[in-house]
Amino acid sequence: MTVRTRFAPSPTGYLHLGGLRTALYTYLYARRTGGRFILRIEDTDQEREIPGAVQKIYDSMRQAGLTYDEGPDVGGEYGPYIQSERKAMYLPYAKQLVESGHAYYCFCTKEKLEADRERAEKEGRPYKYEKDCLKLSKEEVERRLAAGESYVIRQNVPTEGKAGFDDVLYGHVEVDCSTLDDNVLIKADGLPTYNFANVIDDHTMGITHVMRGTEYLSSAPKYNLLYEAFGWQPPMYVHLPPVMREDFRRDKMTKEIIPDENGNPVTIVRKLSKRYGDPTFEDLLEQGYLRDAIINFIALLGWSPKGEREFFTLSELEKIFDLEGINKSPALFDMNKLTWFNAEYVRRLSAEEYEKIATPWLQKALGEGELDLKRLCELLQPRTEVFNQLPEMVDFLAEMPSFDKELYTHKKMKTNPEVALDALTRILPVLEKQEDWSEAALHDAVMAAIQEFGMKNGQMLWPLRIAISGKANTPGGAFEIAYLLGKEETLKRLNHSIEELKA
Numbered sequence: 001m002t003v004r005t006r007f008a009p010s011p012t013g014y015l016h017l018g019g020l021r022t023a024l025y026t027y028l029y030a031r032r033t034g035g036r037f038i039l040r041i042e043d044t045d046q047e048r049e050i051p052g053a054v055q056k057i058y059d060s061m062r063q064a065g066l067t068y069d070e071g072p073d074v075g076g077e078y079g080p081y082i083q084s085e086r087k088a089m090y091l092p093y094a095k096q097l098v099e100s101g102h103a104y105y106c107f108c109t110k111e112k113l114e115a116d117r118e119r120a121e122k123e124g125r126p127y128k129y130e131k132d133c134l135k136l137s138k139e140e141v142e143r144r145l146a147a148g149e150s151y152v153i154r155q156n157v158p159t160e161g162k163a164g165f166d167d168v169l170y171g172h173v174e175v176d177c178s179t180l181d182d183n184v185l186i187k188a189d190g191l192p193t194y195n196f197a198n199v200i201d202d203h204t205m206g207i208t209h210v211m212r213g214t215e216y217l218s219s220a221p222k223y224n225l226l227y228e229a230f231g232w233q234p235p236m237y238v239h240l241p242p243v244m245r246e247d248f249r250r251d252k253m254t255k256e257i258i259p260d261e262n263g264n265p266v267t268i269v270r271k272l273s274k275r276y277g278d279p280t281f282e283d284l285l286e287q288g289y290l291r292d293a294i295i296n297f298i299a300l301l302g303w304s305p306k307g308e309r310e311f312f313t314l315s316e317l318e319k320i321f322d323l324e325g326i327n328k329s330p331a332l333f334d335m336n337k338l339t340w341f342n343a344e345y346v347r348r349l350s351a352e353e354y355e356k357i358a359t360p361w362l363q364k365a366l367g368e369g370e371l372d373l374k375r376l377c378e379l380l381q382p383r384t385e386v387f388n389q390l391p392e393m394v395d396f397l398a399e400m401p402s403f404d405k406e407l408y409t410h411k412k413m414k415t416n417p418e419v420a421l422d423a424l425t426r427i428l429p430v431l432e433k434q435e436d437w438s439e440a441a442l443h444d445a446v447m448a449a450i451q452e453f454g455m456k457n458g459q460m461l462w463p464l465r466i467a468i469s470g471k472a473n474t475p476g477g478a479f480e481i482a483y484l485l486g487k488e489e490t491l492k493r494l495n496h497s498i499e500e501l502k503a
Ligand code: GLU
Pocket: 007, 008, 009, 010, 042, 198, 211, 212, 213
């Protein structure tokens, strides 16, 4: 049997990280087993559809490197792969269920259903459709259909007995049929509901393994009843626990923190959610996280490889991913861990790769000046966690930050504004005379001067770096920064800082 898996997003927005994880596991399982990976667009809920979202799904899948073997924009033998384009396929199957008594036409109006729901609520019992239309005679149904009355088709769930299914993670899951509602299968607009379409599509597309979120765990018994009614073999199910995140308790609307009675924030664990500002896959790429780092990190969000190793490329994951490693407990998303992962990946880039990715970020802060970007990149690479930090790390090269006297005091370096002023006044003529402005030559000249003046290294090097950068933290020391700035700019800044220190 060839494994056939599918990722079946609804076009309701960006690819959130929980969705990316489902897509990734689904993809990896197909690759590991030599199977086929299919993309299906589930757009039967047209009210929730966001324009452009389908294209974004294609783009995101490509950016993530999750190539699908079949899908709307690549074709395949089991198409179409967009549910709205399959519209004509569903009704005959629903009619087949009506024939066999597993489904029925329902003509109840919205108002009636609403009133029933309100009554149930008032009486404090869970609402369920009361099967009113199941009692209609065949003739009456035909008459009303012929008269063009609006209808839906509902699943006829048995009132007694149990319905269940097998899940790879959760084992046999079973519920009492009496707790299940007669779901709508075909809506008044003729489109199927997710509840129906997922069964028909998974079967007719030959899907062998279904991976999706645990929010579908409670409906899956109902889907199994449909498989049984058709006499079809259900796929293997792997319901994936949600991705959670630690946060403070917040107001749902304003997102403001709701403290406890003592005014302290309350830590909670909640589902990862765009609504609370959690990043999507696209957000992370835009912020300068590397694709491979995100994928590696997401792979480990609820799946553990055998052994201690943590770093895997996508193609390595394709060889080792297994269902046994998936955890049953919810995964906890930790942004710091992702950032740490990213920093590791940044370090592993070749110098050329780093420069290529870093350059647009650097140009944001520096424009297209004459600065030695290659050298700057060498200095930055070991310090880069995420690329969006770069503009802030280098902006001082474009413009000297405003003077801050306090930066000149450093206990360990045994320096303060007076020591600094003395050091800088002495080194100025040395640098003015300096012709070779390479880092090595600057190093030799300044170190020789320090010796001659009888100072400690830190008493010169700390103030000098502050005087030409205006920042306590810089990528590289005084020589590297002087080199990057060039002689003219270095001297200009040095003179300026000396004047400020004197003032
Ligand atoms: N369209 C569903 C969603 O986006 C997918 C559920 C499934 O994979 O069956 O949540």
